[in-house]
Amino acid sequence: MRSRVVGSRGGVASAGGSKQGMERFVSTFTNKIDAKGRVSVPAQFRAVLDRDGYRAGDAVGIYCYPSLDAPALDCGGERLVQKVDALLSDLPDYSDERDELSVALYGDSRTLAIDGDGRIVLPEEFRSHAGLSNRATFVGLGDKFQIWQPEQFDERRKRAREKVQEHRKLFGAGRRPDQGGAE
Amino acid sequence: MRSRVVGSRGGVASAGGSKQGMERFVSTFTNKIDAKGRVSVPAQFRAVLDRDGYRAGDAVGIYCYPSLDAPALDCGGERLVQKVDALLSDLPDYSDERDELSVALYGDSRTLAIDGDGRIVLPEEFRSHAGLSNRATFVGLGDKFQIWQPEQFDERRKRAREKVQEHRKLFGAGRRPDQGGAE
DNA sequence: TAAATACCCATGTCATCCCATAGTTGCCCG
DNA sequence: CGGGCAACTATGGGATGACATGGGTATTTA
Numbered sequence: 430m431r432s433r434v435v436g437s438r439g440g441v442a443s444a445g446g447s448k449q450g451m452e453r454f455v456s457t458f459t460n461k462i463d464a465k466g467r468v469s470v471p472a473q474f475r476a477v478l479d480r481d482g483y484r485a486g487d488a489v490g491i492y493c494y495p496s497l498d499a500p501a502l503d504c505g506g507e508r509l510v511q512k513v514d515a516l517l518s519d520l521p522d523y524s525d526e527r528d529e530l531s532v533a534l535y536g537d538s539r540t541l542a543i544d545g546d547g548r549i550v551l552p553e554e555f556r557s558h559a560g561l562s563n564r565a566t567f568v569g570l571g572d573k574f575q576i577w578q579p580e581q582f583d584e585r586r587k588r589a590r591e592k593v594q595e596h597r598k599l600f601g602a603g604r605r606p607d608q609g610g611a612e
Numbered sequence: 613m614r615s616r617v618v619g620s621r622g623g624v625a626s627a628g629g630s631k632q633g634m635e636r637f638v639s640t641f642t643n644k645i646d647a648k649g650r651v652s653v654p655a656q657f658r659a660v661l662d663r664d665g666y667r668a669g670d671a672v673g674i675y676c677y678p679s680l681d682a683p684a685l686d687c688g689g690e691r692l693v694q695k696v697d698a699l700l701s702d703l704p705d706y707s708d709e710r711d712e713l714s715v716a717l718y719g720d721s722r723t724l725a726i727d728g729d730g731r732i733v734l735p736e737e738f739r740s741h742a743g744l745s746n747r748a749t750f751v752g753l754g755d756k757f758q759i760w761q762p763e764q765f766d767e768r769r770k771r772a773r774e775k776v777q778e779h780r781k782l783f784g785a786g787r788r789p790d791q792g793g794a795e
Numbered sequence: 796t797a798a799a800t801a802c803c804c805a806t807g808t809c810a811t812c813c814c815a816t817a818g819t820t821g822c823c824c825g
Numbered sequence: 826c827g828g829g830c831a832a833c834t835a836t837g838g839g840a841t842g843a844c845a846t847g848g849g850t851a852t853t854t855a
Contacts, residue, residue, distance in 0.1 A: 589715040
């Protein structure tokens with residue numbers, strides 16, 4: 430029974446880690462944004478951050494920046510930070526590309542603190558970039574997760590699904606055509 | 613947490629493992645979905661998951677997502693997860709393909725926990741994708757299994773049989789002519 | 796001081812856990 | 826050879842607890 434971490438209400442099972450899916454951000458959840466701009470981070474994601482978390486002192490935080498090519502926010506922990514670093518370090522110093530990416534990935538990024546109840550506050554700039562009003566959809570993408578305006582994500586999901594269909598035909602060529610699945 | 617081990621109701625044959633077919637998901641079963649959306653995972657499948665299971669700590673879970681090309685759910689354990697990961701890790705970060713596949717394979721998927729009685733709960737989104745109402749058919753497919761609405765699966769099975777027949781004729785007939793498929 | 800932010804507590808809903816029952820299968824022993 | 830016991834599976838229902846959410850109070854910042 431996953432005793433809540435001492436003192437903090439929203440803390441997730443630092444103890445045993447009994448829950449499933451602690452490795453990656455998986456599945457999607459839609460939560461409410463309240464009048465103060467707060468929104469609960471899904472408990473499953475908090476559990477992942479508990480391991481992967483971007484720590485500042487003793488509190489767990491979320492590394493977050495506006496997605497480069499979508500009206501959404503990219504969020505994650507230590508693993509995401511390292512990927513960003515790796516991406517940038519591959520580009521030559523003093524190149525325009527690098528400068529621009531640096532601005533986008535570092536300059537516009539923020540570290541959001543998770544409060545005792547497992548919630549974060551979304552800054553105004555972030556909300557406008559993602560077009561968020563009063564609900565937020567958290568989408569697990571493995572090493573990171575994204576925050577979307579629900580309706581916009583529905584469309585995105587639809588498109589993604591269609592694209593995947595096409596790709597499957599490429600990958601899958603050797604498979605039995607009537608047996609579904611990504612195996 | 614959930615130590616229900618020996619003597620537990622849902623626990624699977626901790627005994628000898630004398631059962632056959634512990635490696636792969638085979639055969640089909642149809643179980644009831646109760647008012648809470650719960651359904652028993654067939655004991656034989658649990659036995660497979662007992663080895664292959666998607667584990668987090670001491671609990672066994674099922675990795676599950678809507679089939680890409682059928683009104684059904686793809687489910688499996690560690691083996692399935694690794695196939696998905698392998699598929700994704702071949703794609704470069706921040707590429708369109710990867711983003712789309714991530715959405716479909718991570719965003720739409722969930723890890724379903726198996727409770728002490730050997731049951732899972734099917735989320736609403738999953739039930740609607742597969743058209744499930746109050747019964748679910750579990751279909752073993754080797755490394756993974758699928759969950760279908762019984763009637764829809766019957767039709768699919770029929771079609772599959774017909775196709776197999778055709779293929780047999782093409783390959784020709786090394787087979788005994790009087791024997792139907794023994795499966 | 797006013798406003799914004801962080802902290803704390805309260806509550807309702809829903810998921811999870813736990814127990815009970817019934818029908819089956821297989822095994823042991825009479 | 827047959828009866829009956831024991832283990833297991835599937836299923837139903839109740840109770841407990843986690844989580845999302847709302848609101849209040851302290852603390853900081855401009």
